[in-house]
Amino acid sequence: MLSQSVLTAMNDQIKYEFQAAFLYLSMSAYLESLELPGAAAAMRQQSDEEMDHAMKFFDYINDRGSRVTLQALEQPQTNFASPLAAFEAALGHEQKVTGLINAIYAAAVQEKDFASQQFLDWFVSEQVEEEKSASLRVARWKMAEGHPGAMLLLDHEMAEGSEGAGE
Numbered sequence: 001m002l003s004q005s006v007l008t009a010m011n012d013q014i015k016y017e018f019q020a021a022f023l024y025l026s027m028s029a030y031l032e033s034l035e036l037p038g039a040a041a042a043m044r045q046q047s048d049e050e051m052d053h054a055m056k057f058f059d060y061i062n063d064r065g066s067r068v069t070l071q072a073l074e075q076p077q078t079n080f081a082s083p084l085a086a087f088e089a090a091l092g093h094e095q096k097v098t099g100l101i102n103a104i105y106a107a108a109v110q111e112k113d114f115a116s117q118q119f120l121d122w123f124v125s126e127q128v129e130e131e132k133s134a135s136l137r138v139a140r141w142k143m144a145e146g147h148p149g150a151m152l153l154l155d156h157e158m159a160e161g162s163e164g165a166g167e
């Protein structure tokens with residue numbers, strides 16, 4: 001069984017991961033509305049990955065003989081000032097998630113819960129990649145903003161997953 005502090009933090013994290021999935025799906029819908037199908041597809045894939053993250057916590061809590069408690073989600077942001085603004089919001093969300101993962105890790109250390117630390121190691125590495133990808137997207141869309149040709153090129157790259165910010 002998990003300690004109460006680790007269990008509470010992990011149940012909260014299930015919500016945050018689903019909230020990220022919801023936000024990225026909302027961004028995908030926004031990008032579709034701008035006729036940027038490549039960027040929309042990339043954010044939809046990102047949304048799927050967040051659902052996988054939520055389910056990793058779901059399975060782990062069950063594996064430890066503790067109880068999953070799902071929480072209500074908030075409506076995600078539905079409109080953005082620009083594609084760049086959407087990617088900046090995604091980066092902000094990833095930075096917040098990194099802080100949350102670190103806080104769960106700290107709770108696991110406090111409880112001398114070595115199994116949870118090992119489980120969380122994957123998320124610590126994943127957040128390095130996620131922040132790197134999100135930062136690269138922000139940098140590149142900042143360069144392209146106001147230049148339709150450059151935006152179309154970036155959209156095409158995101159469709160191919162060749163922007164260096166995908167997986």
Ligand code: FEO
Pocket residue numbers: 017020049050053094097130
């Ligand atoms: Fe599950 Fe993108 O953090």
